[in-house]
Amino acid sequence: MSRARAIGCDGGGSGARLALVWDGLRHEVCGGPANVTSDFAGAVAEVSGLLHRAAQLAGVSLEDLRGVPAHFALAGVVDERVATRVAAALPLEGVVEEDRRAAVRGALGERPGHVAGIGTGSYLARQGPDGFETIGGHGLVLGDEASGAWMGRALLKAVLAVEDGVEPATALTRQIAEEMGGVSGIVAFAAEAGPSDFAALAPRLLDAKTDSAARHIIVAGADYIARGLLALGWKEGGAICLIGGIGGKYADFLPTQMQKALVGAEGSALDGALALAMEQDG
Amino acid sequence: MSRARAIGCDGGGSGARLALVWDGLRHEVCGGPANVTSDFAGAVAEVSGLLHRAAQLAGVSLEDLRGVPAHFALAGVVDERVATRVAAALPLEGVVEEDRRAAVRGALGERPGHVAGIGTGSYLARQGPDGFETIGGHGLVLGDEASGAWMGRALLKAVLAVEDGVEPATALTRQIAEEMGGVSGIVAFAAEAGPSDFAALAPRLLDAKTDSAARHIIVAGADYIARGLLALGWKEGGAICLIGGIGGKYADFLPTQMQKALVGAEGSALDGALALAMEQDG
Numbered sequence: 254m255s256r257a258r259a260i261g262c263d264g265g266g267s268g269a270r271l272a273l274v275w276d277g278l279r280h281e282v283c284g285g286p287a288n289v290t291s292d293f294a295g296a297v298a299e300v301s302g303l304l305h306r307a308a309q310l311a312g313v314s315l316e317d318l319r320g321v322p323a324h325f326a327l328a329g330v331v332d333e334r335v336a337t338r339v340a341a342a343l344p345l346e347g348v349v350e351e352d353r354r355a356a357v358r359g360a361l362g363e364r365p366g367h368v369a370g371i372g373t374g375s376y377l378a379r380q381g382p383d384g385f386e387t388i389g390g391h392g393l394v395l396g397d398e399a400s401g402a403w404m405g406r407a408l409l410k411a412v413l414a415v416e417d418g419v420e421p422a423t424a425l426t427r428q429i430a431e432e433m434g435g436v437s438g439i440v441a442f443a444a445e446a447g448p449s450d451f452a453a454l455a456p457r458l459l460d461a462k463t464d465s466a467a468r469h470i471i472v473a474g475a476d477y478i479a480r481g482l483l484a485l486g487w488k489e490g491g492a493i494c495l496i497g498g499i500g501g502k503y504a505d506f507l508p509t510q511m512q513k514a515l516v517g518a519e520g521s522a523l524d525g526a527l528a529l530a531m532e533q534d535g
Numbered sequence: 536m537s538r539a540r541a542i543g544c545d546g547g548g549s550g551a552r553l554a555l556v557w558d559g560l561r562h563e564v565c566g567g568p569a570n571v572t573s574d575f576a577g578a579v580a581e582v583s584g585l586l587h588r589a590a591q592l593a594g595v596s597l598e599d600l601r602g603v604p605a606h607f608a609l610a611g612v613v614d615e616r617v618a619t620r621v622a623a624a625l626p627l628e629g630v631v632e633e634d635r636r637a638a639v640r641g642a643l644g645e646r647p648g649h650v651a652g653i654g655t656g657s658y659l660a661r662q663g664p665d666g667f668e669t670i671g672g673h674g675l676v677l678g679d680e681a682s683g684a685w686m687g688r689a690l691l692k693a694v695l696a697v698e699d700g701v702e703p704a705t706a707l708t709r710q711i712a713e714e715m716g717g718v719s720g721i722v723a724f725a726a727e728a729g730p731s732d733f734a735a736l737a738p739r740l741l742d743a744k745t746d747s748a749a750r751h752i753i754v755a756g757a758d759y760i761a762r763g764l765l766a767l768g769w770k771e772g773g774a775i776c777l778i779g780g781i782g783g784k785y786a787d788f789l790p791t792q793m794q795k796a797l798v799g800a801e802g803s804a805l806d807g808a809l810a811l812a813m814e815q816d817g
Contacts, residue, residue, distance in 0.1 A: 388699035417670035
């Protein structure tokens with residue numbers, strides 16, 4: 254199925270990477286953020302620049318890349334309309350998609366299985382004979398359960414519950430309350446905080462696994478992941494891969510059968526995008 | 536304790552009311568929003584205008600009102616600094632406070648007891664021999680549990696869980712999903728929605744008490760109220776008053792002992808502000 258020429262791109266809110274395979278050699282370049290919803294023109298310019306630089310690395314012109322199968326996995330491609338608009342704006346033809354499928358393809362390789370992608374945000378996905386399917390995410394206001402942002406926000410809620418006398422204090426809630434200036438400090442922080450600000454608190458929580466408040470939140474996140482994977486059709490023995498900045502932290506908190514099914518990631522989302530490009534005519 | 540002259544004002548985000556008792560006669564006026572955090576100058580102008588109009592109604596000048604005990608219960612008075620600034624800007628001397636204490640004083644009268652104030656936002660409070668105390672609120676991002684906004688948001692989360700296949704559908708989740716255009720419509724709505732937008736969905740939920748998704752949310756809200764009132768020291772037999780736009784809707788969902796303790800509101804927050812003014816030198 255693989256071929257000697259292909260282009261894969263993994264673009265996200267924190268940076269973009271592009272790989273060009275040219276006659277069997279892989280040329281990789283990386284650059285700034287490429288989220289087509291938060292900054293359409295900037296994302297298109299970023300990806301275009303990466304294409305130029307990759308062509309230079311391979312010693313060819315951009316024109317030479319025409320006809321090479323390409324897969325652009327970009328954050329913010331929320332629907333077909335956006336995908337079409339991005340595809341029209343790029344200097345080369347290629348498949349434009351949101352970035353989940355490439356991440357899953359990279360993590361699982363060609364195997365069927367399930368993936369939990371848990372970073373600042375979150376999603377759950379499945380690839381296999383029944384096709385690719387993904388659930389979850391939906392943003393921090395209504396979703397992103399188990400994510401770093403969800404975790405940090407849950408920690409602050411727990412601290413407020415302690416300050417209000419509704420829940421007992423723990424070492425962690427005491428520390429956070431003191432650092433953030435109690436209820437008024439926490440409320441002021443939350444009024445301005447975005448997902449990444451809340452997610453910055455997640456490591457504190459993950460480092461305090463014996464703290465009952467922290468443990469309660471981690472268990473709730475793991476419960477969401479387990480329920481979601483079951484909803485996506487996971488059955489005993491099916492491979493599960495935890496990816497993203499904090500996905501692996503949930504390993505010890507999943508049901509035993511799911512722990513036994515855990516596999517390491519084969520590759521990155523960039524590897525996945527490249528693989529999807531190579532499979533385009535397969 | 537009561538005296539023949541007093542000024543009470545209840546100012547909130549949706550409107551302000553002021554009552555002047557002059558030689559035993561009550562003169563009441565109402566006007567626009569008066570939230571000193573969202574619009575300081577506007578709130579001060581609104582309250583000043585109400586003072587002038589009330590004086591006119593009583594047939595006296597604003598000068599004549601000097602020395603009359605006054606209680607200004609205003610939304611957005613988040614701390615002592617803001618209270619001092621508002622007091623300095625008003626044309627008459629008086630106590631400036633956030634509006635919870637007046638609402639509780641109005642609801643319970645002089646009795647000790649507990650109050651759950653549940654509207655678009657929420658708070659819990661106690662008045663009695665141990666003083667006035669309030670918990671909860673904190674805004675929709677981290678708190679306002681059981682509130683209308685919290686309810687509406689929880690309903691949309693429930694619909695997304697159904698759409699993701701994590702929870703079974705109910706009649707209500709099916710209706711909402713259809714009306715709002717499924718996952719993408721709901722996510723788009725939430726990206727722009729403020730507390731009042733979410734709260735607009737609460738009546739749908741409250742009208743569907745036999746729906747399992749709706750019931751789950753109402754029970755969770757009632758559980759928060761019960762736990763919070765216990766944290767505020769409620770004991771069997773102590774009066775509980777449910778106020779605010781949807782406070783009363785929780786009556787049937789509280790623990791039996793709490794249901795037996797429910798009392799109707801004696802008066803409004805305006806009545807409470809007037810009572811607090813009359814008690815100032817008492």
